[in-house]
Amino acid sequence: MAEPQHSIKKRVQAVILSGSVIVLLVTAVAFVSLEAINFRAQLVRSLSTLATVIADNSAAPLAFDNAEVAEDILDALIAEPDIEAAAVYDGAGNLFARYPASLRDDQLPARPAGEGHEFKDGALVIFKPVLQEQKAIGTLYLQSSLRGLYTQFWLYTIIVIAVLLGTLALAFVSAVLLQRRISEPILALTQAAELVTQRGDYSVRAAKLTEDELGSLTDAFNRMLAETQENQQRLAQQARLLDLSTDAIIVRSLDGLIQFWNTGAEEIYGWPREEALGRSKVELLQTEFPEPPQEIMRKLERDGRWSGELVQTRRDGARIHVSTRWVLDREADGKPFRVLITDNDITLRKQAEELMRSEAIRLDALVEQRTARLQDTIGELEAFSYSVSHDMRAPLRAMQGYAKALLTDYGARLDAEANHYLDRIFRAANRLDLLVQDVLAYSRVAKGEIELRPVNLERLIDDIISAHPEFQAPRSRVVVEPALHRVMGHEAYLTQCVTNLLGNAVKFVREGTTPEIHVWSERLNGRVRLWFEDNGIGIDRLHHERIFQIFGQVYPEKKYGGTGIGLAIVRKAVQRMNGEVGVESDIHKGSRFWLILNEVKYDDN
Amino acid sequence: MTTTNRALLLVEDNEDDVFLMKRALQGAHVVNPLQVVEDGQEALDYLGGNGKFADRDQYPLPAVVFLDLKLPFISGHDVLAWIRQQKEFETLVVIVLTSSNEASDLSRCYALGANSYLVKPPTPEQLEDLAKAFKWYWLEYNQFDKS
Numbered sequence: 001m002a003e004p005q006h007s008i009k010k011r012v013q014a015v016i017l018s019g020s021v022i023v024l025l026v027t028a029v030a031f032v033s034l035e036a037i038n039f040r041a042q043l044v045r046s047l048s049t050l051a052t053v054i055a056d057n058s059a060a061p062l063a064f065d066n067a068e069v070a071e072d073i074l075d076a077l078i079a080e081p082d083i084e085a086a087a088v089y090d091g092a093g094n095l096f097a098r099y100p101a102s103l104r105d106d107q108l109p110a111r112p113a114g115e116g117h118e119f120k121d122g123a124l125v126i127f128k129p130v131l132q133e134q135k136a137i138g139t140l141y142l143q144s145s146l147r148g149l150y151t152q153f154w155l156y157t158i159i160v161i162a163v164l165l166g167t168l169a170l171a172f173v174s175a176v177l178l179q180r181r182i183s184e185p186i187l188a189l190t191q192a193a194e195l196v197t198q199r200g201d202y203s204v205r206a207a208k209l210t211e212d213e214l215g216s217l218t219d220a221f222n223r224m225l226a227e228t229q230e231n232q233q234r235l236a237q238q239a240r241l242l243d244l245s246t247d248a249i250i251v252r253s254l255d256g257l258i259q260f261w262n263t264g265a266e267e268i269y270g271w272p273r274e275e276a277l278g279r280s281k282v283e284l285l286q287t288e289f290p291e292p293p294q295e296i297m298r299k300l301e302r303d304g305r306w307s308g309e310l311v312q313t314r315r316d317g318a319r320i321h322v323s324t325r326w327v328l329d330r331e332a333d334g335k336p337f338r339v340l341i342t343d344n345d346i347t348l349r350k351q352a353e354e355l356m357r358s359e360a361i362r363l364d365a366l367v368e369q370r371t372a373r374l375q376d377t378i379g380e381l382e383a384f385s386y387s388v389s390h391d392m393r394a395p396l397r398a399m400q401g402y403a404k405a406l407l408t409d410y411g412a413r414l415d416a417e418a419n420h421y422l423d424r425i426f427r428a429a430n431r432l433d434l435l436v437q438d439v440l441a442y443s444r445v446a447k448g449e450i451e452l453r454p455v456n457l458e459r460l461i462d463d464i465i466s467a468h469p470e471f472q473a474p475r476s477r478v479v480v481e482p483a484l485h486r487v488m489g490h491e492a493y494l495t496q497c498v499t500n501l502l503g504n505a506v507k508f509v510r511e512g513t514t515p516e517i518h519v520w521s522e523r524l525n526g527r528v529r530l531w532f533e534d535n536g537i538g539i540d541r542l543h544h545e546r547i548f549q550i551f552g553q554v555y556p557e558k559k560y561g562g563t564g565i566g567l568a569i570v571r572k573a574v575q576r577m578n579g580e581v582g583v584e585s586d587i588h589k590g591s592r593f594w595l596i597l598n599e600v601k602y603d604d605n
Numbered sequence: 606m607t608t609t610n611r612a613l614l615l616v617e618d619n620e621d622d623v624f625l626m627k628r629a630l631q632g633a634h635v636v637n638p639l640q641v642v643e644d645g646q647e648a649l650d651y652l653g654g655n656g657k658f659a660d661r662d663q664y665p666l667p668a669v670v671f672l673d674l675k676l677p678f679i680s681g682h683d684v685l686a687w688i689r690q691q692k693e694f695e696t697l698v699v700i701v702l703t704s705s706n707e708a709s710d711l712s713r714c715y716a717l718g719a720n721s722y723l724v725k726p727p728t729p730e731q732l733e734d735l736a737k738a739f740k741w742y743w744l745e746y747n748q749f750d751k752s
Contacts, residue, residue: 398625401732
């Protein structure tokens with residue numbers, strides 16, 4: 001790792017050293033200056049004291065004008081090696097005695113000055129009055145060399161410099177130590193950070209070297225790395241999830257450049273991620289929009305989302321339909337900055353829809369055609385049944401009419417056998433007419449829309465009985481229980497059903513037996529069951545289903561008459577009224593026919 | 606009061622039915638002259654007095670018309686519609702006599718202005734009963750428009 005130009009290490013050293021140097025220099029200068037002043041003051045004081053002593057001692061010789069004694073006194077100064085010269089002046093200012101004796105006159109001041117001291121020519125000179133009884137009788141002069149002063153001063157200076165250098169050395173050492181404590185953890189952090197940025201490896205951790213603020217910083221840095229690593233893993237997982245999607249997930253900037261392109265997009269459009277990223281989506285995929293793109297962007301900005309169908313081109317040139325959803329991604333301040341797009345390929349669906357549409361059109365045409373054909377058929381059938389009712393019955397009436405006319409007009413002239421033949425013709429025609437009527441009745445109940453209404457069964461059955469003498473005494477006995485439940489039905493259909501059931505009951509009896517029929521109703525889970533119990537010949541269980549089929553007659557027509565359509569009509573009519581019909585019976589034990597119909601729930605009456 | 610002299614007009618293409626009707630009317634002792642036309646066009650001509658029917662002595666205007674529905678050329682419905690469009694026949698009694706019991710025929714005929722609708726009964730006895738009932742109701746009790 002190259003050391004940065006202004007490394008923390010150097011800076012820490014520089015700060016510590018320059019600080020120390022400045023402090024030490026200022027201290028030393030102040031100290032030395034102070035000492036210099038002190039030295040001089042001390043020198044003046046001691047010289048002044050010496051001068052006072054000598055002046056006192058010189059007072060007597062001067063008063064007695066004894067120069068020899070004065071010079072002896074001065075000679076005592078030999079003990080003071082710094083004293084270079086000394087003199088005593090008399091009251092008139094004339095030189096009275098000198099030290100050393102070899103001193104020339106010009107090496108001494110010619111006349112004494114007033115009391116005081118003075119630094120002059122590298123020496124300290126002092127004048128002191130010689131007093132006798134408080135009266136100046138002369139002046140003492142002392143000249144001291146400053147050598148001692150200078151020696152001491154230099155000694156001081158050397159000591160100060162030595163201390164300065166020592167301190168600097170100490171400062172340097174402590175700077176180096178401090179620098180290590182501060183910069184090494186920082187350097188470790190820096191190295192870790194560089195590893196992370198170079199390798200993109202968030203699993204790197206910085207070593208924690210100290211327990212101080214830098215230690216906390218390292219911890220924080222490592223925590224941040226751990227979180228980043230976790231986030232990165234989560235992002236990677238999410239990106240993998242996005243890649244699992246078979247939908248194309250694309251992020252594009254507001255100016256249309258692709259910023260994200262998942263595996264789904266690669267699969268749908270055939271463009272690998274590296275080639276798609278950074279390119280314009282519209283150009284890459286030659287998008288055809290269902291409305292002007294400006295309009296789409298306007299809606300996107302207004303609603304935050306937009307969805308629709310686009311036609312786009314794959315890398316291999318194939319045009320595909322996609323269903324697309326756009327979501328606008330906004331920055332924290334609400335400013336839009338990119339669009340998240342989810343596309344899914346609906347080409348197959350579109351093709352299927354197209355196929356279905358054409359198929360539906362074909363089917364519609366087919367249905368229409370078939371319906372028309374069916375309607376034609378129904379029309380033909382209706383025409384047929386109309387024709388049956390009208391045309392086929394006419395010859396039957398003619399047969400009956402002529403046979404009857406023959407019997408009436410010529411019966412007397414014909415023998416018994418001829419009369420019998422005519423009777424057979426008459427009856428056959430009659431039976432054929434009944435058949436035609438029943439077939440018509442069956443086709444009438446089988447077709448057409450009916451509306452169900454509340455029906456009063458009691459009144460309906462009474463009306464039927466009144467209209468048919470065969471249901472009345474003495475030919476038969478029909479007992480209807482009072483208060484029959486009201487049912488939802490169709491009056492004409494119900495009349496047909498009841499007439500047929502009563503008709504069967506009076507028809508199928510042993511010879512010589514008077515038909516007895518008991519009619520009642522009961523409620524059954526919100527429906528009504530209407531019973532018709534007779535004393536007839538009964539029906540074998542084997543035939544209970546067959547009797548309701550058309551031409552399902554089980555008894556010989558010769559014996560009981562009937563067309564074999566009556567119960568089929570009943571079943572068809574009951575089915576049309578959402579009901580059921582059935583029978584409980586056994587041979588020779590009479591029959592109990594029942595109809596189940598819906599009960600009237602809300603009756604206006 | 607009995608209407609015995611006024612003619613009855615039977616519009617019927619089936620000669621068997623004409624025979625049976627004549628016999629039934631005789632059986633019911635209806636003595637009014639019975640005129641018969643065999644199709645719709647002839648019915649219009651008879652009532653309109655066209656061609657040979659201009660002779661009202663031989664072909665008098667009837668008091669009652671028995672009208673079959675299923676007729677050649679012009680159907681009974683159309684004959685009925687035509688009759689009711691004629692000012693002079695607005696009140697003519699028209700009794701539909703047909704083998705059709707279809708609800709659609711019934712409602713159409715009444716809507717067109719039929720005075721009665723009778724279904725041809727299957728047996729000669731019943732037809733004679735019908736003829737008797739006709740005589741009793743229409744010829745003995747019913748009052749015709751006198752204008």
